[in-house]
Amino acid sequence: MGYVAVKGGTEAIEASIDRLKYERLKGGKQVEVSAILSSMRLLIDQVMSEASLYSPELAALAIKQAEGSMEEAVFLLRAHRSTLPRLYYSETVEPERMAVERRISASFKDIPGGQLLGATHDYTHRLIDFSLLDEKEEERNQWMEQYEAELSALEKATGDGTYPKVVEYLRNEGLFESFEPDNTEPDDVTKNVFQFPASRSERLQILTRGQTGAVTALGYASLRGYGQVHPTVGEVRVGQLPITIPAHGGEDEDDSYYIGSVRATEVESFVPMPSKGPDGKQELRFEIGYGICYGQNETKAIAMSILDQCLEHPGSDAPPHDEEFVLTHVDTVESTGFISHLKMPHYVTFQSKLDSVRNTRKGRDGHES
Amino acid sequence: MKRRRMTEILIEGNPELAARLASEIRHHYPVRELVAPRQGLTMIKMRETAKQSLFYLGEVLVTEAKVEIGDHIGVGIVAGVREELAGNLAVIDAACRAGLSETAGWSAMLEAEEIRLADRKRRELAALEKTKVQFDTMEE
Numbered sequence: 001m002g003y004v005a006v007k008g009g010t011e012a013i014e015a016s017i018d019r020l021k022y023e024r025l026k027g028g029k030q031v032e033v034s035a036i037l038s039s040m041r042l043l044i045d046q047v048m049s050e051a052s053l054y055s056p057e058l059a060a061l062a063i064k065q066a067e068g069s070m071e072e073a074v075f076l077l078r079a080h081r082s083t084l085p086r087l088y089y090s091e092t093v094e095p096e097r098m099a100v101e102r103r104i105s106a107s108f109k110d111i112p113g114g115q116l117l118g119a120t121h122d123y124t125h126r127l128i129d130f131s132l133l134d135e136k137e138e139e140r141n142q143w144m145e146q147y148e149a150e151l152s153a154l155e156k157a158t159g160d161g162t163y164p165k166v167v168e169y170l171r172n173e174g175l176f177e178s179f180e181p182d183n184t185e186p187d188d189v190t191k192n193v194f195q196f197p198a199s200r201s202e203r204l205q206i207l208t209r210g211q212t213g214a215v216t217a218l219g220y221a222s223l224r225g226y227g228q229v230h231p232t233v234g235e236v237r238v239g240q241l242p243i244t245i246p247a248h249g250g251e252d253e254d255d256s257y258y259i260g261s262v263r264a265t266e267v268e269s270f271v272p273m274p275s276k277g278p279d280g281k282q283e284l285r286f287e288i289g290y291g292i293c294y295g296q297n298e299t300k301a302i303a304m305s306i307l308d309q310c311l312e313h314p315g316s317d318a319p320p321h322d323e324e325f326v327l328t329h330v331d332t333v334e335s336t337g338f339i340s341h342l343k344m345p346h347y348v349t350f351q352s353k354l355d356s357v358r359n360t361r362k363g364r365d366g367h368e369s
Numbered sequence: 370m371k372r373r374r375m376t377e378i379l380i381e382g383n384p385e386l387a388a389r390l391a392s393e394i395r396h397h398y399p400v401r402e403l404v405a406p407r408q409g410l411t412m413i414k415m416r417e418t419a420k421q422s423l424f425y426l427g428e429v430l431v432t433e434a435k436v437e438i439g440d441h442i443g444v445g446i447v448a449g450v451r452e453e454l455a456g457n458l459a460v461i462d463a464a465c466r467a468g469l470s471e472t473a474g475w476s477a478m479l480e481a482e483e484i485r486l487a488d489r490k491r492r493e494l495a496a497l498e499k500t501k502v503q504f505d506t507m508e509e
Contacts, residue, residue: 157494260448
């Protein structure tokens with residue numbers, strides 16, 4: 001059988017796109033982008049994180065266009081990002097400058113500065129709230145007015161919103177290894193195709209833009225025994241990171257441009273590891289697994305911290321310690337794109353497989369007869 | 370006032386302030402637009418706390434504008450889609466670089482806005498501190 005080139009389907013595709021629009025509009029009610037921005041904070045955070053593009057406005061628009069599909073929304077943002085020029089690189093963001101909105105430790109009850117719960121679903125009943133079916137604007141406004149009145153009656157705080165890192169106190173005790181700041185310019189996986197073994201900067205960049213579900217699943221696998229890392233969370237913090245751009249030719253930090261801030265979740269996980277002490281005897285010391293992502297997405301950041309630690313110790317045969325296994329499978333666009341391509345016409349490929357199967361069967365049947 | 374401090378006040382504060390300062394300059398000087406407000410990306414370089422190394426956290430959408438006043442180029446950069454603010458920041462930056470006399474009178478307005486911002490922040494922090502856990506040790 002020879003190859004036959006075919007074409008067609010243009011009219012069907014156009015009709016399909018109309019059908020897609022019909023599905024989006026047929027309910028008769030449309031959610032405004034401003035409503036998504038105002039009420040879908042955590043969904044927006046997840047889309048921005050997986051797209052590796054911080055823009056709540058564009059993420060909300062992408063969510064509307066994608067009818068709420070995460071993978072489509074992330075794809076749209078990544079595609080849009082590729083049309084824009086990269087104008088600047090920020091100055092190094094030092095994590096201790098985060099203006100903290102939430103900060104907890106699972107390792108210590110008493111941490112300097114205290115545990116700040118902030119806004120979290122952690123302590124809510126996971127019961128459907130049917131009162132939201134008929135939430136009245138008047139009731140909402142009344143609640144907001146009352147809450148804001150209570151806040152305005154509070155005595156104003158005196159701090160600047162930054163908190164000391166829990167890990168720094170343990171470093172001062174010598175329980176963690178201290179590192180001098182390493183200002184080696186990072187590699188950028190969006191500019192150059194990375195090769196194995198990946199650098200630490202490439203690993204962190206790939207994990208922070210990884211799909212929430214994939215990063216979580218692989219981190220979970222390590223906890224369940226398909227890996228050797230089961231940490232204690234030293235600190236989870238959510239807050240605003242200030243972003244600055246250096247002035248042209250300027251070295252003075254005070255001369256830089258402040259451009260705004262991005263909300264991020266940052267995690268340090270503590271992992272006990274065997275090591276040799278100064279006397280050559282085996283002892284335990286702690287290492288840190290690091291996780292961070294755009295927005296408030298604590299599960300992803302904690303899972304990233306587990307995978308960071310797994311990849312720092314590639315000796316194990318377990319998949320979460322294999323950087324090729326982890327890094328090539330966590331990207332949303334790559335994984336969903338490759339799976340989705342199976343829907344595309346594979347007529348010739350399949351015809352070839354079909355021929356092989358038929359020939360095999362013919363041969364076997366002929367032999368048997 | 371240093372640029373880092375000034376741009377934070379103008380971006381986090383009421384955008385009317387940037388509009389007023391830029392308008393004052395436009396009223397007295399010819400401002401040539403070099404780059405109309407446009408969207409682009411800024412890559413965020415971040416330090417991680419495990420090994421103190423650097424990596425790229427991701428990109429942030431920014432609006433950028435450039436103007437020229439005399440021989441002085443001003444740049445306005447702000448995160449998000451904020452074309453008017455980016456244009457005004459560019460004019461203010463060019464005016465400061467050129468040392469125009471009008472800029473000398475801006476400090477009071479900027480400082481007043483900075484005080485208002487600090488007040489707002491302290492209220493916000495007080496609200497967050499309400500969520501701080503007070504542990505009680507349970508008696509046997």
